[in-house]
Amino acid sequence: MHTAPLMKSVLLHFDDDLDPATQLARAANLTPRQVERHRFPDGEIKLRLPGTLPAHVVILRSLNDPNAKLIELLLAAQTARTLGTTYLTLVAPYLAYMRQDIAFRPGEAVSQRIVGQFLAGLFDAVITVDPHLHRVTSLHEAVPIKQAIVLSGAPLLSDWIAARRQHPMFIGPDEESAQWIAMAANRHGFDHAVCRKVRHGDRAVEVTLPDVTVRGRCTVLIDDVASTGHSVARAAELLLAAGAASVDVAVTHALFSGDALQVMQDAGIGEVWSTDCIAHASNVVSMTGTIAEALARLEQNLT
Amino acid sequence: MHTAPLMKSVLLHFDDDLDPATQLARAANLTPRQVERHRFPDGEIKLRLPGTLPAHVVILRSLNDPNAKLIELLLAAQTARTLGTTYLTLVAPYLAYMRQDIAFRPGEAVSQRIVGQFLAGLFDAVITVDPHLHRVTSLHEAVPIKQAIVLSGAPLLSDWIAARRQHPMFIGPDEESAQWIAMAANRHGFDHAVCRKVRHGDRAVEVTLPDVTVRGRCTVLIDDVASTGHSVARAAELLLAAGAASVDVAVTHALFSGDALQVMQDAGIGEVWSTDCIAHASNVVSMTGTIAEALARLEQNLT
Numbered sequence: 001m002h003t004a005p006l007m008k009s010v011l012l013h014f015d016d017d018l019d020p021a022t023q024l025a026r027a028a029n030l031t032p033r034q035v036e037r038h039r040f041p042d043g044e045i046k047l048r049l050p051g052t053l054p055a056h057v058v059i060l061r062s063l064n065d066p067n068a069k070l071i072e073l074l075l076a077a078q079t080a081r082t083l084g085t086t087y088l089t090l091v092a093p094y095l096a097y098m099r100q101d102i103a104f105r106p107g108e109a110v111s112q113r114i115v116g117q118f119l120a121g122l123f124d125a126v127i128t129v130d131p132h133l134h135r136v137t138s139l140h141e142a143v144p145i146k147q148a149i150v151l152s153g154a155p156l157l158s159d160w161i162a163a164r165r166q167h168p169m170f171i172g173p174d175e176e177s178a179q180w181i182a183m184a185a186n187r188h189g190f191d192h193a194v195c196r197k198v199r200h201g202d203r204a205v206e207v208t209l210p211d212v213t214v215r216g217r218c219t220v221l222i223d224d225v226a227s228t229g230h231s232v233a234r235a236a237e238l239l240l241a242a243g244a245a246s247v248d249v250a251v252t253h254a255l256f257s258g259d260a261l262q263v264m265q266d267a268g269i270g271e272v273w274s275t276d277c278i279a280h281a282s283n284v285v286s287m288t289g290t291i292a293e294a295l296a297r298l299e300q301n302l303t
Numbered sequence: 304m305h306t307a308p309l310m311k312s313v314l315l316h317f318d319d320d321l322d323p324a325t326q327l328a329r330a331a332n333l334t335p336r337q338v339e340r341h342r343f344p345d346g347e348i349k350l351r352l353p354g355t356l357p358a359h360v361v362i363l364r365s366l367n368d369p370n371a372k373l374i375e376l377l378l379a380a381q382t383a384r385t386l387g388t389t390y391l392t393l394v395a396p397y398l399a400y401m402r403q404d405i406a407f408r409p410g411e412a413v414s415q416r417i418v419g420q421f422l423a424g425l426f427d428a429v430i431t432v433d434p435h436l437h438r439v440t441s442l443h444e445a446v447p448i449k450q451a452i453v454l455s456g457a458p459l460l461s462d463w464i465a466a467r468r469q470h471p472m473f474i475g476p477d478e479e480s481a482q483w484i485a486m487a488a489n490r491h492g493f494d495h496a497v498c499r500k501v502r503h504g505d506r507a508v509e510v511t512l513p514d515v516t517v518r519g520r521c522t523v524l525i526d527d528v529a530s531t532g533h534s535v536a537r538a539a540e541l542l543l544a545a546g547a548a549s550v551d552v553a554v555t556h557a558l559f560s561g562d563a564l565q566v567m568q569d570a571g572i573g574e575v576w577s578t579d580c581i582a583h584a585s586n587v588v589s590m591t592g593t594i595a596e597a598l599a600r601l602e603q604n605l606t
Contacts, residue, residue: 041505041560042530043368044400044414051409065346067371074421075412083410097347106354107386109378111347118377202344227345257344 007054009299012076014061020276020288021060024091027292030058035076047075053083056302058295059090059123064255064278066096070115077122087302089125089147091295093277093287094225094253098132098142112136116143127294129153129277129287130224130252134176149294153252153275154184156285157222160273161250162188165218171239173197173207173231177223184222191217195235207234215243221269225253229260233267240268248273254280310357312602315379317364323579323591324363327394330595333361338379350378356386359605361598362393362426367558367581369399373418380425390605392428392450394598396580396590397528397556401435401445415439419446430597432456432580432590433527433555437479452597456555456578457487459588460525463576464553465491468521474542476500476510476534480526487525494520498538510537518546524572528556532563536570543571551576557583 011030013021014037025032036048045068057080063069077088097115100108119126125147131139139148161168172181172194185192193210200206219239221232226249236247247269254274261282264272276283314333316324317340328335339351348371360383366372380391400418403411422429428450434442442451464471475484475497488495496513503509522542524535529552539550550572557577564585567575579586 040530042558043370044402045370046403046414047412048408049410049412067346067348067374071370071373075414075417078417078420079410079412099347100349105351107352107382109350109352109382111349111378114378114381117381227343255345 009056009058010050010054012049012057012059012080014072017060017062020279023286023288024060024291024295027288028058028295030295035072037072045072045075047072047079049076049079049083051083053080053085055085056087056089056299057085059088061090061092062094062278063092063096064094064253066115070096070118073119073122087124088122089127089295089298090119090123091127091291093129093275093291094255095126095128095131095143099134101133101135101142112142119143120145125149125298127151127291127298129275129291130180132224147298149298151287151290151294152180152183153224153277153285153287154180154222155187156287156290157250157252157273157275158184158187158190160285161220161222161248162190165220165246165248167191168218168220169193169212169214170222171195171210171214171219171235173221173223173235180224181222195238197231203228203230205231205234207231207238209235209238209242214239216245218246218248219244220248220250222250224251225255226251227255227257227260229256229263232269233263236264236267236269246270250274252277254278254282256280256282312359312361313353313357315352315360315362315383317375320363320365323582326589326591327363327594327598330591331361331598333598338375340375348375348378350375350382352379352382352386354386356383356388358388359390359392359602360388362391364393364395365397365581366395366399367397367556369418373399373421376422376425390427391425392430392598392601393422393426394430394594396432396578396594397558398429398431398434398446402437404436404438404445415445422446423448428452428601430454430594430601432578432594433483435527450601452601454590454593454597455483455486456527456580456588456590457483457525458490459590459593460553460555460576460578461487461490461493463588464523464525464551465493467574468523468549468551470494471521471523472496472515472517473525474498474513474517474522474538476524476526476538483527484525498541500534506531506533508534508537510534510541512538512541512545517542519548521549521551522547523551523553525553527554528558529554529563530558530560532559532566535572536566539567539570539572549573553577555580557581557585559583559585 101112170192174197403414473495477500499511
């Protein structure tokens with residue numbers, strides 16, 4: 001007697017994510033399929049998905065430099081729904097627009113809620129790593145979706161550092177990250193503290209060191225995300241001036257733009273380590289296994 | 304006795320549309336207000352609208368190079384709804400993604416429907432000019448919205464040509480445009496015909512002239528949109544080889560990308576004329592008055 005095998009879940013990805021998609025598909029036992037993408041001379045894009053899809057489809061897309069990618073997700077998700085998919089999961093190791101979570105001045109777009117609702121309208125589940133949530137307590141508030149799953153890069157970054165630095169002290173560049181830094185440090189019983197930061201512009205920040213003794217210590221500036229590198233550069237200069245033996249940087253999301261690496265190097269920073277949530281030369285920690293485990297738990301609940 | 308005046312409708316626009324927005328606001332008796340836009344180094348954008356808005360708000364945005372603009376519209380429209388707006392009109396002189404109206408191969412995203420539904424979810428009315436609709440008969444099919452209003456650049460382009468060419472013959476570069484060409488030509492009783500076109504790629508097209516005598520005639524290649532310029536360039540070469548006295552080009556949407564103007568000039572084309580639906584050096588016809596009249600009719604129906 002023959003029974004038709006259930007069609008394995010498919011992992012859809014784009015051409016620029018071939019390597020991470022191949023790894024994730026292998027780890028999570030998914031069938032990888034590349035979305036065909038054509039960019040017209042006028043800036044429009046055309047997408048083609050496989051002609052038939054299983055009930056559960058996962059789309060892998062890290063949402064750094066997000067605007068065009070969000071339109072691609074709109075096209076891909078709505079098309080998948082017409083090809084047999086009933087449950088659609090977004091794996092966005094980096095989730096965009098999570099920082100504008102209130103209107104700081106009247107009239108400002110609260111892009112966290114708007115983009116969150118946009119994604120919730122397209123997907124049934126979202127899996128992400130260290131989203132930048134400050135004034136909301138759960139990802140579900142920002143992305144009101146059936147399953148809003150948050151993973152963290154902190155444990156693996158902490159393990160990476162533990163293997164390379166003697167009794168390091170973890171320093172967070174701002175108070176917002178205090179809880180996250182504590183979690184990363186406590187895994188190995190490391191000392192930790194956070195700076196105070198006042199931001200005057202994209203590249204103008206004022207940093208004050210915490211009231212701890214850093215003289216002779218291996219310090220590591222650790223955060224969920226770094227962009228221009230100016231905040232960590234300023235903190236590094238202060239740490240070195242205060243006698244720190246070394247300053248390295250570890251971030252989940254290497255969102256580094258423009259001359260960020262140079263800015264950090266000029267400030268005396270030694271190593272820069274990141275997870276592979278955003279592809280970057282500094283990637284040293286792979287989140288593939290962690291994401292694959294989350295997908296396995298999700299699939300188990302689906303059947 | 305005092306009565307509070309009704310708050311005049313507002314025309315929201317972006318910094319790169321200051322001139323057309325100022326003209327449209329004056330012609331349509333709207334209060335122009337610029338959306339504040341900040342682009343972060345990581346590619347995210349932050350928008351700020353006026354802190355309070357009237358019941359009817361119009362957003363002006365021509366959707367050439369559409370992807371980032373569509374995300375901006377998502378942010379702006381959803382924010383306007385929180386600031387007092389109950390009726391939201393999009394004026395998109397050029398509407399993007401109208402050409403992919405079916406899945407030519409299984410799995411293709413039917414972006415016309417998907418983007419149309421996306422816009423319909425944000426706005427109550429859309430006003431556009433010469434959308435590229437072929438297999439659907441009304442804009443409402445593509446953008447299922449309360450009011451889907453289609454205007455045409457053909458009458459004003461026809462008038463412009465009538466004032467500058469003796470007994471011109473209007474030639475459409477492909478059969479899809481036959482009806483539109485006929486409308487433009489009939490306004491002044493001009494001869495008209497259409498070529499046959501087979502497309503092999505973005506820049507590879509095969510064109511066959513219609514069976515009409517063009518020797519000694521002032522011909523004008525006229526269409527709703529031109530992008531790379533390759534189709535009209537090929538048609539122009541054939542027309543000149545067949546003895547046409549001159550070939551000019553008139554389009555509603557000057558979507559010209561890259562070296563399009565050079566390609567057309569090299570093919571022997573004389574003048575290139577367009578409406579201001581997409582800002583371009585070839586703009587000679589303003590659609591402001593036509594759009595303002597449509598807005599006035601719309602406002603009348605709202606009160």
